[in-house]
Amino acid sequence: MSTQKNFTLAVVGGDGIGPEVTAEALKVLDAVSAVHGVTFERTEYDLGAKRWHETGETLPDAELAEIRKHDAILLGAVGDPTVPSGVLERGLLLKLRFALDHYVNLRPSKIYPSVGSPLASPGEVDFVVVREGTEGPYVGNGGALRVGTPAEIATEVSVNTAYGVERVVRDAFARAQARPRKKLTLVHKNNVLVHAGHLWKRTVDAVATEFPDIAVDYLHVDAATIFLVTDPARFDVIVTDNLFGDILTDLAAAISGGIGLAASGNINPDRTAPSMFEPVHGSAPDIAGQQKADPTAAILSAALLCDHLGLTEAAAAIEAAVTADIEERTAGGTRTTSEIGDAIAKRAAG
Amino acid sequence: MSTQKNFTLAVVGGDGIGPEVTAEALKVLDAVSAVHGVTFERTEYDLGAKRWHETGETLPDAELAEIRKHDAILLGAVGDPTVPSGVLERGLLLKLRFALDHYVNLRPSKIYPSVGSPLASPGEVDFVVVREGTEGPYVGNGGALRVGTPAEIATEVSVNTAYGVERVVRDAFARAQARPRKKLTLVHKNNVLVHAGHLWKRTVDAVATEFPDIAVDYLHVDAATIFLVTDPARFDVIVTDNLFGDILTDLAAAISGGIGLAASGNINPDRTAPSMFEPVHGSAPDIAGQQKADPTAAILSAALLCDHLGLTEAAAAIEAAVTADIEERTAGGTRTTSEIGDAIAKRAAG
Ligand SMILES: CC(C)[C@H](C(=O)O)[C@@H](O)C(=O)O
Ligand SMILES: CC(C)[C@H](C(=O)O)[C@@H](O)C(=O)O
Numbered sequence: 001m002s003t004q005k006n007f008t009l010a011v012v013g014g015d016g017i018g019p020e021v022t023a024e025a026l027k028v029l030d031a032v033s034a035v036h037g038v039t040f041e042r043t044e045y046d047l048g049a050k051r052w053h054e055t056g057e058t059l060p061d062a063e064l065a066e067i068r069k070h071d072a073i074l075l076g077a078v079g080d081p082t083v084p085s086g087v088l089e090r091g092l093l094l095k096l097r098f099a100l101d102h103y104v105n106l107r108p109s110k111i112y113p114s115v116g117s118p119l120a121s122p123g124e125v126d127f128v129v130v131r132e133g134t135e136g137p138y139v140g141n142g143g144a145l146r147v148g149t150p151a152e153i154a155t156e157v158s159v160n161t162a163y164g165v166e167r168v169v170r171d172a173f174a175r176a177q178a179r180p181r182k183k184l185t186l187v188h189k190n191n192v193l194v195h196a197g198h199l200w201k202r203t204v205d206a207v208a209t210e211f212p213d214i215a216v217d218y219l220h221v222d223a224a225t226i227f228l229v230t231d232p233a234r235f236d237v238i239v240t241d242n243l244f245g246d247i248l249t250d251l252a253a254a255i256s257g258g259i260g261l262a263a264s265g266n267i268n269p270d271r272t273a274p275s276m277f278e279p280v281h282g283s284a285p286d287i288a289g290q291q292k293a294d295p296t297a298a299i300l301s302a303a304l305l306c307d308h309l310g311l312t313e314a315a316a317a318i319e320a321a322v323t324a325d326i327e328e329r330t331a332g333g334t335r336t337t338s339e340i341g342d343a344i345a346k347r348a349a350g
Numbered sequence: 351m352s353t354q355k356n357f358t359l360a361v362v363g364g365d366g367i368g369p370e371v372t373a374e375a376l377k378v379l380d381a382v383s384a385v386h387g388v389t390f391e392r393t394e395y396d397l398g399a400k401r402w403h404e405t406g407e408t409l410p411d412a413e414l415a416e417i418r419k420h421d422a423i424l425l426g427a428v429g430d431p432t433v434p435s436g437v438l439e440r441g442l443l444l445k446l447r448f449a450l451d452h453y454v455n456l457r458p459s460k461i462y463p464s465v466g467s468p469l470a471s472p473g474e475v476d477f478v479v480v481r482e483g484t485e486g487p488y489v490g491n492g493g494a495l496r497v498g499t500p501a502e503i504a505t506e507v508s509v510n511t512a513y514g515v516e517r518v519v520r521d522a523f524a525r526a527q528a529r530p531r532k533k534l535t536l537v538h539k540n541n542v543l544v545h546a547g548h549l550w551k552r553t554v555d556a557v558a559t560e561f562p563d564i565a566v567d568y569l570h571v572d573a574a575t576i577f578l579v580t581d582p583a584r585f586d587v588i589v590t591d592n593l594f595g596d597i598l599t600d601l602a603a604a605i606s607g608g609i610g611l612a613a614s615g616n617i618n619p620d621r622t623a624p625s626m627f628e629p630v631h632g633s634a635p636d637i638a639g640q641q642k643a644d645p646t647a648a649i650l651s652a653a654l655l656c657d658h659l660g661l662t663e664a665a666a667a668i669e670a671a672v673t674a675d676i677e678e679r680t681a682g683g684t685r686t687t688s689e690i691g692d693a694i695a696k697r698a699a700g
Contacts, residue, residue: 079541085540085541085544085547085548085551086540086541086542086544086547086548089541089542090541090542090544094542117470118469118470118471118579118580119468119469119470119579120467120468120469120470121468137487137506137508137542137543138542142508142543142544142545142546143545144545144548144549147549148552149512150512150513150516151511151512151513152511152512152549153509153510153511153512154510154511154545154546154548154549155507155508155509155510155545155546156487156507156508156510156543156545156546157505157506157507157508158487158492158505158506158507158508159503159505160503160504160505160506161501161502161503161504162499162500162501162502162503163500163501166500189593189596190435190436191429191435191436191439191440192436192439192440192444192487192488192593192596193487193492193506194435194436194440194492195492195493195494195504195505195506196492196504196505196506197435197436198435198436198494198504199494199497199502199504201435202498221596221597222596222597222599222600222601223600223632225575225597225598225600225601225604226600226601226603226604226609229468229469229579229601229604229605230468230604230608243539243542246539246542246571246572247571247572247575247597248575249572250572250573250575250576251572251575251576251579251601253576254575254576254579254580255579258580259576282573
């Protein structure tokens with residue numbers, strides 16, 4: 001249990017459905033904070049497409065410095081069709097992840113029996129992807145020459161360091177150690193991306209010697225997608241690079257009840273900067289502002305936030321409230337974004 | 351129809367189950383060639399793990415020059431746990447694809463009602479992935495420094511050129527034009543890999559103006575994995591980069607009856623070198639030599655080979671034989687690799 005009682009939160013609702021689902025996550029945080037005797041003092045940051053259109057800014061350094069002073073960050077979604085693809089993603093979302101050294105991008109997947117899965121017989125699914133968050137092809141070390149001409153060449157560089165790989169691999173092993181099944185699967189593509197892939201493989205093999213209880217295996221990323229649809233129950237902890245993690249966690253969300261339920265934490269385990277919690281889903285501009293979005297992923301991200309801050313009971317209360325709410329879903333009826341938030345907040349407080 | 355009657359085939363059985371499944375594909379080619387009045391003169395190349403262990407060679411230039419003289423190549427599978435990961439993949443398989451300029455890696459996916467799918471309600475699935483085969487992160491332009499030390503850094507460079515992207519995009523549009531649904535989906539990750547992604551996107555947008563009949567859309571690779579499990583029927587032609595294509599085609603195979611049925615062609619559309627046909631599956635060393643492998647993917651790859659050589663009727667005969675064989679599968683019974691090959695060969699000839 002944390003002894004700290006009063007926390008500061010930086011809130012970035014962002015684009016599309018981001019602000020709507022974030023509002024519900026805050027509602028649920030309020031409900032549990034009252035019960036658990038803590039407070040979350042919020043500062044909202046107006047960042048995203050609107051801000052960019054008005055000022056040309058994505059995330060000014062002064063604002064980043066402000067955000068950095070908080071205990072945690074709650075983020076909705078980033079990305080809008082009226083902004084060139086990549087501007088907000090790189091200039092805001094990835095800037096936060098990289099600047100705040102969120103090297104563990106944590107993405108749990110679980111199939112709730114009442115929600116079901118597009119898979120005919122998924123089995124019992126309960127795994128977590130530990131996606132590296134500060135290296136790989138996401139580093140932005142690419143470039144282009146002679147753009148727009150027939151002689152154009154565009155490159156993207158994946159950067160992987162022993163420093164960066166080892167720290168996330170250690171984190172993944174520690175998580176596997178804390179889970180009942182004690183299994184870790186490295187996913188990469190070391191038969192093609194031999195330099196990066198062998199660094200990952202050697203690192204996992206080396207750290208594995210310190211965790212003799214953990215069963216370790218390796219899958220190429222292409223084969224991993226097969227197992228995610230034919231036998232997802234085989235997975236416990238998956239550790240993988242930034243891009244493979246991006247791909248696998250959307251697939252994982254899809255097989256386990258949909259992207260409406262997938263939460264994530266961008267974690268700085270060394271606590272040198274605040275961690276950031278956000279749903280895996282995007283900004284879904286087509287349904288924005290219509291109260292159609294499912295806020296459950298944002299609410300579960302708030303549970304991860306509580307957990308990270310040491311508020312284990314509050315986290316458990318939110319998770320239990322979500323589980324109970326999800327179990328009722330088969331009863332049918334379409335609820336608005338805030339109706340779902342209300343229902344979960346009520347349960348979480350009760 | 352082709353006027354050529356006598357064809358030369360380079361055969362690379364390779365590793366694991368590769369030789370077994372290739373033998374069945376050749377059996378079926380023999381069956382149809384008799385009926386359609388053509389011949390396939392075969393030369394087998396002893397390449398793969400065994401050869402590497404004995405000689406240290408993966409694909410000597412002299413042998414590559416020999417292989418290049420053939421009309422087409424039939425390949426089984428490459429890769430073995432006794433060889434360091436990447437040695438055979440890069441030194442043999444990718445060397446062939448790159449040296450012979452196989453810039454279209456063609457991978458059709460189809461759900462056969464009798465085989466079914468791990469998806470509860472997949473719908474009617476019939477799409478083809480046009481995977482770029484000579485660029486992207488597969489180029490081998492990576493490297494590593496201070497290997498094995500805490501200061502190690504490993505990079506992988508994705509190289510994309512207007513030349514390379516445009517030719518594969520044109521090929522994909524032409525294929526979409528020839529299909530009834532006339533739809534093309536570009537898959538990339540242009541919100542993060544902005545240089546490569548924007549080159550791909552601009553190229554598709556430019557070529558699209560020449561194909562006004564084709565409906566074009568774009569998906570990020572992570573979102574594409576979601577649709578492949580929630581609504582695979584939405585896809586017709588997918589065009590994508592080398593690595594994304596690798597990942598998506600294993601997933602596509604998984605949702606459509608398994609990797610035992612997934613065929614592929616590594617195609618040089620300009621015919622400056624022979625094209626190469628191979629099952630999407632790997633060498634599966636755990637079941638090698640036991641007559642347990644399903645040769646259907648290799649046999650369907652032989653159908654793609656016939657098609658490429660202009661032997662449309664022979665290709666159709668093989669495909670019909672496979673469909674009939676697959677439809678009987680629900681009848682049950684486990685057949686050996688060669689029993690499946692015999693059954694399909696008999697039908698294809700009949
Ligand atoms: C929006 C995008 C930059 C982001 C990513 O690729 O990481 C998203 O897909 C995610 O998974 O959080
Ligand atoms: C064996 C490997 C190099 C190959 C690839 O990555 O292309 C395989 O996975 C494939 O899809 O043909």
